[in-house]
Structure formats: structure tokens, C-alpha cells
Amino acid sequence: MDYPHDQAPGAPIRSGIPEHGRIPKYYAVKAHVSALVEELGEGGMLPPERDLALRYGVSRETVRQALRELLLEGRLARQGRGTVVAGPKLEQPLSLASYTEGVRRQGRTPGRHLIGLERFPCPEALAAEIGAERGEPVWHLERVLLADDDRVGLESTYVSVARMPDLAGEFDPDSSFYAYLHDRLGISFGDADERIETVLATPREALLIGTPPALPMLLIHRVSRDAGGQPLERVRTLFRGDRFSFTAHLSGRG
Template sequence: MDSPPAARVPKVFLVRTQIDAILADLAEGDSVPSERELANRFGVARETVRHALRELLVEGRIRRRGRGTVVSRPKLTQPLSLRSYTEGAISLGRTPGRILVAWDDIAADDPTAADLELEPGTPVMHLERVLLADGERIGLESTYLPLHRFACLRGSYDPTTSLYAAIRATGVEFAGARERIETVLAAPREAGLLECTTALPMLLLHRRSVDADGAPVERVRSLYRGDRIAFEAMLSPVSA
């Protein structure tokens, strides 16, 4: 029986492999050759090079700087655990930060009310903040808290710091959480706040946390740039 013909290797893959070899010899912040230079070097169309570079941008290997492209630093890899973004970033040697976008009291919609075990329309505290790592915008976080439990934060909490630390300071301890992760594209407003395009893949996290009594503490929606952050988890065997 004849062997099946070998699959044709896409030209973009070949160009991507060659660019990978170039990046391996460059350091963080070094300039990447231009599209025109790469197209001439490899004897391909600029659109082929553009496609390969777009893949590397999405993966976070390179980033735009001004009108050029440079080698990016490795992604921030966050462990999936019951701690704040601030704590996770510091543990990885990065400098966390936050920019306050909104801090207001709103009426809980049905999903928020269900997660916080409230009646729909009950006032909840809402904080929306841009997450920073070493000054770079990497995420957008919206947190919803039961107002009757955490109204005291209004007079004491600095929204550019860790919210988890402030909640613990009120005597509330986090005991567990349910978290779901999915891939999405950012809405135009979200892309603007994160200084990226709407075509960039995002990681969307939904979290519901409870205290030691099982009472809801928070509902969180976190949107992260897929080119700047990754998540990992420690897994243990379970019995069948």
C-alpha cells in the first residue's frame, strides 16, 4: 500500500520557525527586524511575514514599541489559588499596581445577586480597576461585594492596593472559591483600557469566593491579555 503523500508545510510555518531562531539570539527589548527586511531575507511576501509576526504578538513573544517591534519579556504566569493578584505578582518578582476606573454602588443584576445570595436590585459595591505588572496594563478586574458587609471600606481602603488584604483586615477570611476560565475577545471599551486591539485573545476569569461560614464574599470578573499572562495549577490524583 502506498504511503500517503507528505503534508505540505505552510509557508507561514516555515517563516515562523526562522523568526523563532532569530528571536533566540536576541534579548528582551532588542529590536526585531522589520517586515520588509524579513521578507527580503526569506524571499517571501510581506503578508506572510506579517502573519507570522501576528502569531508571535498574540503569544507574547514580541511587542510593539513606537513604530517598531521588540522582544517581549516572558509572560507573567499566575498560579490559580485563593489569593489576590497583588500577592501573586509579588511572589513572581513583579511589581503589581492598579488604576481605579470606577468605584460605585450599583443594583445587583440577577447573576450578581445569585452569586452573592442577595435579592436582585440589592445595592452592591462595585470596583473596576486596570491591573498593572511593572507598569504595563495586563488585566481589567471588576469586583462586586455585598454592601452591607463591606461599606466600611469606603473610608479606609486605597483602591490601588490589595483588596484581599483590606477584606481580611475587616476580620473576614477567605475559605474557598469557584473559578471558571474561558477565552474571549475584548469589547472596544475593554481593549481601550488595556491598550490593545479587539482582535487580541483574552482570558476571562469568573470567581465567586466564600468565607469560613460559606457566606459569599465577592463576585469577580477578571479579563487578562492573552499575550501578557498565563495561568497554572497544581493537580493532585483523585480516586476513581
């Protein structure tokens, strides 16, 4: 088959293609389809697999492998029985800004769907992170994150019941938790520690988010403190790897 410009065997490294040896057929197909994606633009419908296989002179399984990678990367999306060019990924800032702020900044409508709000005795591993004693009651708030009504993530928040005893009655689970803390309780954030890793969702998590279990996820662990330096919350958030990218502002020391 023909290879895209400067991606033939022996060409220098480009987009992850090995510098030595032959390029796998599916990767060459992926490069061709990537160029087609740029031509079609967001929402454009790709030709059926059989047409792509004939166009590039490969098997349908080779085409499927190429499309599978582009789907996992978030460049394509399934629509009915077809495949379309996906829109740009949501950019989430690595800051103390809320999910709501980040989504609205990009002209999208944020939302949340409540899975559960429950109390349970605080385990020792969680106590120091939220400013509670072992065995004291803790709130666990679990919600699906939405963007324009599409499920894009799953968020679990843990806070001390002693610090916000009326959470169940006062808080609207469809709204921003950070806005509730600031506007209703007068709590301002001071700082937080975050850790980011890639994971595969559990079957339960995949079902709640509406994705295949094999879809890569971005997992963020956050432990936050208030403006006075007191422990406030622990948050575990799963974001769809095909729908999100993260940004951070870095500066030198002068």
C-alpha cells in the first residue's frame, strides 16, 4: 500500500513510528485516516470499514485496529452504526478551579448525576486527609460528571460530617460542591496536593460512565486544605481519557 508523506519505511521517527524496520500496516492506515479526519472536520462521517479496506488495500481487521486506536485517542467517536470525527477534548486546568468552571470556560454545559450520598465511619487511612478522627462519621458523595449531558467522568468526594453536618439537606447534588463550600459555608480553599495516573475503569465504573471497561482513564487523587491550612476533602476523580486533556501553567523562579 502507499504510505503517507515521509512515513514510508526507513523515514525518520515521526508520530511514534519506529526509525528502523517496517511500519505495521494498521499504522499506515491510521496515518491515512488521520489525514482524512483533518479533511472531514468535527462531525464528519467516515466511510464504512469495507470501503476503507478497499481504498487502502488491506483487510477489514487492519482497518478496525487503526480505527480502534483513533477511538481510544478521542479523535473518532461512534454514532449509531457509523464512525464520526470527534470534537476537541475538554481541557481541565490543574488548579483549584472547579470542574464547573473548567467546562463552562470552553462553552460547554457542566452537570452532575448523583449516584449516592452516604455516611460511614472514618477509616484510619482517610482520617488525617479530611481532618477527622478514626470512627467519626464521614460523608461520601459520588457523582457522574456531565458535559452537555454526556457522561465524561466519575467523582468521589470524602469530607467530615462534623465540618458540614447539614450537607444532605442543604447541598444540591447537581451543582458545584466548591460553590457550596464557598457561598454557603464561607470556606475558601488554600492549597491541595494532586496525583495523576492512568488506569482502566472497573466494570462498575465503566457502567456508570458509559464506556467499555478497556477504555483508558485519567485518575486524579486530590487532598485539599482550606485557607487556614486545615484538612478539608479527599477527592478521587476518573476522567475519560478520550475526552479530556489537562493543562497547567508553569513559571520560572525568576
